[in-house]
Amino acid sequence: AQSVTQLDSQVPVFEEAPVELRCNYSSSVSVYLFWYVQYPNQGLQLLLKYLSGSTLVKGINGFEAEFNKSQTSFHLRKPSVHISDTAEYFCAGSSGGYQKVTFGIGTKLQVIP
Amino acid sequence: DAGVIQSPRHEVTEMGQEVTLRCKPISGHDYLFWYRQTMMRGLELLIYFNNNVPIDDSGMPEDRFSAKMPNASFSTLKIQPSEPRDSAVYFCASSSGVYTEAFFGQGTRLTVV
Numbered sequence: 001a002q003s004v005t006q007l008d009s010q011v012p013v014f015e016e017a018p019v020e021l022r023c024n025y026s027s028s029v030s031v032y033l034f035w036y037v038q039y040p041n042q043g044l045q046l047l048l049k050y051l052s053g054s055t056l057v058k059g060i061n062g063f064e065a066e067f068n069k070s071q072t073s074f075h076l077r078k079p080s081v082h083i084s085d086t087a088e089y090f091c092a093g094s095s096g097g098y099q100k101v102t103f104g105i106g107t108k109l110q111v112i113p
Numbered sequence: 114d115a116g117v118i119q120s121p122r123h124e125v126t127e128m129g130q131e132v133t134l135r136c137k138p139i140s141g142h143d144y145l146f147w148y149r150q151t152m153m154r155g156l157e158l159l160i161y162f163n164n165n166v167p168i169d170d171s172g173m174p175e176d177r178f179s180a181k182m183p184n185a186s187f188s189t190l191k192i193q194p195s196e197p198r199d200s201a202v203y204f205c206a207s208s209s210g211v212y213t214e215a216f217f218g219q220g221t222r223l224t225v226v
């Protein structure tokens with residue numbers, strides 16, 4: 001089964017600064033990767049996903065992620081964060097088949113004014 | 114569509130009592146997932162259904178937990194008897210197919226005292 005590792009439990013960053021949230025996945029023949037965001041007291045919402053094709057994936061709210069097969073990584077980036085980006089971000093992956101998606105432990109992004 | 118609807122939003126119960134969590138997936142979605150979120154373990158997949166049939170229940174922690182999906186528009190997660198360590202936020206999610214976005218409900222915060 002696919003597994004994902006989020007390397008940082010918390011990331012503080014100043015407003016308007018760039019941010020990168022790191023995610024590594026276990027190698028597999030096929031891999032499908034996702035980033036979700038969870039705002040306080042809310043469910044998860046999809047930011048972006050990689051299924052195949054271009055390795056640079058653009059998502060909502062100005063986020064993007066790059067699939068790097070050689071480094072088995074799928075890091076999430078945003079060039080300039082806003083206070084409203086303060087939330088918890090989850091990397092998730094699937095090896096296909098019956099769509100069993102495994103989530104990482106989550107990274108709390110704290111945007112500092 | 115109103116999205117995935119979970120009830121109740123909050124549940125406080127005494128140890129030993131039966132707890133039933135409810136979920137209404139988005140109409141037309143044929144995958145339904147139950148997740149549990151805790152600080153210690155993050156987001157765990159408990160069970161998922163495809164076309165009302167349980168596909169993988171390997172995440173169900175023990176026999177005290179059971180889930181049913183009697184029809185395409187309703188699912189329940191039952192804990193009997195409940196224990197304090199079951200306290201968590203339980204999410205239901207649904208999706209329309211393989212590798213498509215999973216839409217999450219707002220969760221049920223369960224507290225067992």
